[in-house]
Amino acid sequence: xxxxxxxxxxxxxxxxxxxxxxxxxxxxxxxxxxxxxxxxxxxxxxxxxxxxxxxxxxxxxxxxxxxxxxxxxxxxxxxxxxxxxxxxxxxxxxxxxxxxxxxxxxxxxxxxxxxxxxxxxxxxxxxxxxxxxxxxxxxxxxxxxxxxxxxxxxxxxxxxxxxxxxxxxxxxxxxxxxxxxxxxxxxxxxxxxxxxxxxxxxxxxxxxxxxxxxxxxxxxxxxxxxxxxxxxxxxxxxxxxxxxxxxxxxxxxxxxxxxxxxxxxxxxxxxxxxxxxxxxxxxxxxxxxxxxxxxxxxxxxxxxxxxxxxxxxxxxxxxxxxxxxxxxxxxxxxxxxxxxxxxxxxxxxxxxxxxxxxxxxxxxxxxxxxxxxxxxxxxxxxxxxxxxxxxxxxxxxxxxxxxxxxxxxxxxxxxxxxxxxxxxxxxxxxxxxxxxxxxxxxxxxxxxxxxxxxxxxxxxxxxxxxxxxxxxxxxxxxxxxxxxxxxxxxxxxxxxxxxxxxxxxxxxxxxxxxxxxxxxxxxxxxxxxxxxxxxxx
Amino acid sequence: xxxxxxxxxxxxxxxxxxxxxxxxxxxxxxxxxxxxxxxxxxxxxxxxxxxxxxxxxxxxxxxxxxxxxxxxxx
Numbered sequence: 099x100x101x102x103x104x105x106x107x108x109x110x111x112x113x114x115x116x117x118x119x120x121x122x123x124x125x126x127x128x129x130x131x132x133x134x135x136x137x138x139x140x141x142x143x144x145x146x147x148x149x150x151x152x153x154x155x156x157x158x159x160x161x162x163x164x165x166x167x168x169x170x171x172x173x174x175x176x177x178x179x180x181x182x183x184x185x186x187x188x189x190x191x192x193x194x195x196x197x198x199x200x201x202x203x204x205x206x207x208x209x210x211x212x213x214x215x216x217x218x219x220x221x222x223x224x225x226x227x228x229x230x231x232x233x234x235x236x237x238x239x240x241x242x243x244x245x246x247x248x249x250x251x252x253x254x255x256x257x258x259x260x261x262x263x264x265x266x267x268x269x270x271x272x273x274x275x276x277x278x279x280x281x282x283x284x285x286x287x288x289x290x291x292x293x294x295x296x297x298x299x300x301x302x303x304x305x306x307x308x309x310x311x312x313x314x315x316x317x318x319x320x321x322x323x324x325x326x327x328x329x330x331x332x333x334x335x336x337x338x339x340x341x342x343x344x345x346x347x348x349x350x351x352x353x354x355x356x357x358x359x360x361x362x363x364x365x366x367x368x369x370x371x372x373x374x375x376x377x378x379x380x381x382x383x384x385x386x387x388x389x390x391x392x393x394x395x396x397x398x399x400x401x402x403x404x405x406x407x408x409x410x411x412x413x414x415x416x417x418x419x420x421x422x423x424x425x426x427x428x429x430x431x432x433x434x435x436x437x438x439x440x441x442x443x444x445x446x447x448x449x450x451x452x453x454x455x456x457x458x459x460x461x462x463x464x465x466x467x468x469x470x471x472x473x474x475x476x477x478x479x480x481x482x483x484x485x486x487x488x489x490x491x492x493x494x495x496x497x498x499x500x501x502x503x504x505x506x507x508x509x510x511x512x513x514x515x516x517x518x519x520x521x522x523x524x525x526x527x528x529x530x531x532x533x534x535x536x537x538x539x540x541x542x543x544x545x546x547x548x549x550x551x552x553x554x555x556x557x558x559x560x561x562x563x564x565x566x567x568x569x570x571x572x573x574x575x576x577x578x579x580x581x582x583x584x585x586x587x588x589x590x591x592x593x594x595x596x597x598x599x600x601x602x603x604x605x606x607x608x609x610x611x612x613x614x615x616x617x618x619x620x621x622x623x624x625x626x627x628x629x630x631x632x633x634x635x
Numbered sequence: 636x637x638x639x640x641x642x643x644x645x646x647x648x649x650x651x652x653x654x655x656x657x658x659x660x661x662x663x664x665x666x667x668x669x670x671x672x673x674x675x676x677x678x679x680x681x682x683x684x685x686x687x688x689x690x691x692x693x694x695x696x697x698x699x700x701x702x703x704x705x706x707x708x709x
Contacts, residue, residue, distance in 0.1 A: 481673075488677035498685040 188220025301395020
């Protein structure tokens with residue numbers, strides 16, 4: 099049987115650039131056709147900017163890899179025109195169970211907040227995720243958008259210059275030279291780009307190994323997330339069972355540090371472990387097995403002149419909390435609108451330094467959260483194990499201990515507090531979740547949703563407030579979206595954007611983060627806020 | 636963060652029948668081996684910490700337990 103990840107999705111085809119007498123200059127070259135590189139290319143192409151993706155391979159992700167996609171990335175994917183197939187295919191779950199030793203200590207229901215178009219997250223194999231992104235690329239190509247994926251194009255040398263980047267690219271038919279005005283490196287945790295440029299990548303290596311197995315089974319396990327601390331079938335370690343589409347289950351087994359990886363990966367060693375976990379009578383087939391060790395680290399800076407790093411190439415976290423691909427999608431969401439304005443000449447190049455600042459902040463938050471989960475799951479000292487076990491024992495009888503149990507804090511968008519693009523919060527005592535720097539929470543608007551209406555441009559959102567329909571400032575056109583609290587009977591809009599205020603005006607960035615807010619429109623203040631949001635104030 | 640002037644850890648005698656409490660504490664450890672006692676202490680501290688709840692007080696308690704000098708408590 100051919101699996102999707104065994105079929106070349108973007109096979110090598112000789113490109114005219116390979117035969118050019120002098121190197122061809124492209125607008126944006128993206129290294130890596132993983133989830134982050136493809137998302138960046140789609141976003142840029144939708145904005146009319148030429149995006150060329152180079153990948154040394156020609157297939158989607160081998161094995162499921164990233165499997166949890168959170169609400170914010172799904173909202174971003176909606177803007178990229180491919181959120182719906184992901185949600186349609188993905189598995190939704192709300193119930194989780196926590197086991198300790200030989201017993202269940204408690205279960206929980208996530209009870210996601212009402213009034214959002216997208217769920218808190220879905221489970222979906224990375225190969226489907228990439229397939230749907232590739233489909234979207236093909237759709238854009240059919241519409242004539244300036245986007246390409248060049249399979250089996252491996253970058254072997256990079257030269258950086260003040261106003262462009264030069265690349266040497268190896269293909270099955272030889273090598274060629276290419277130039278780019280800008281380059282985005284999305285080439286993963288082992289980023290060859292980072293290595294070729296001799297850049298740092300420091301942080302903490304966790305001394306542990308995890309066996310991940312994708313198992314196809316017809317089992318009557320419910321669609322729930324099960325997490326075991328110190329189970330009988332994996333003594334002293336942890337385990338996770340999570341459902342994916344197509345009857346595929348993700349199983350993670352912590353193995354400890356001192357193991358023989360090749361030996362542990364062999365089916366004759368994996369299958370008995372899984373039988374012990376699932377029970378002897380469960381029929382299953384192994385789809386994919388891998389062993390990984392993880393690090394929590396990031397580059398000191400994500401921008402190096404005309405080379406911008408995004409996703410795992412820039413930062414790496416432990417897998418607990420699904421903060422890898424999810425945070426990478428927020429990187430390109432933050433980057434692409436800024437790059438567009440800089441390329442058009444509507445914003446100074448220094449606007450890109452705010453990408454570095456804001457997403458370093460995001461990476462630090464993710465590293466902090468995932469390190470804490472790791473420290474709970476794999477205690478590093480005798481006393482941290484005693485405290486961890488105390489929390490788990492108490493959690494069985496006493497509700498108070500359950501929030502202390504940490505098997506991963508699920509990815510939520512970062513708020514860019516302190517960003518130089520923010521204007522001071524002038525909606526005093528307004529809802530904290532929509533303060534400047536926040537990503538806009540969704541809200542229902544009859545049959546529609548707020549985020550659909552915000553789209554991907556600067557917006558002046560007015561709620562029961564007057565303002566001009568269009569504001570032009572410093573080369574930026576800001577259109578008004580006029581709403582009333584009456585547009586949402588559930589009152590989520592009021593609760594999320596006004597709080598105790600009767601009216602509010604928000605300046606919202608193209609990545610749907612709040613730049614400024616006030617109770618009413620003030621011409622001088624909002625013009626200054628627009629300039630500030632594009633790095634001109 | 637909470638204001639340290641309004642949220643202050645009590646470090647003066649505050650338990651009625653201090654001797655009785657101490658005897659209860661010792662009794663709770665009777666018959667436990669070291670690992671069991673360590674686990675009990677860990678559970679006890681989590682129960683008490685949750686009762687206090689206030690992060691500012693808990694930070695002061697962590698510092699007080701570390702026998703940190705008072706000028707370092709700010």
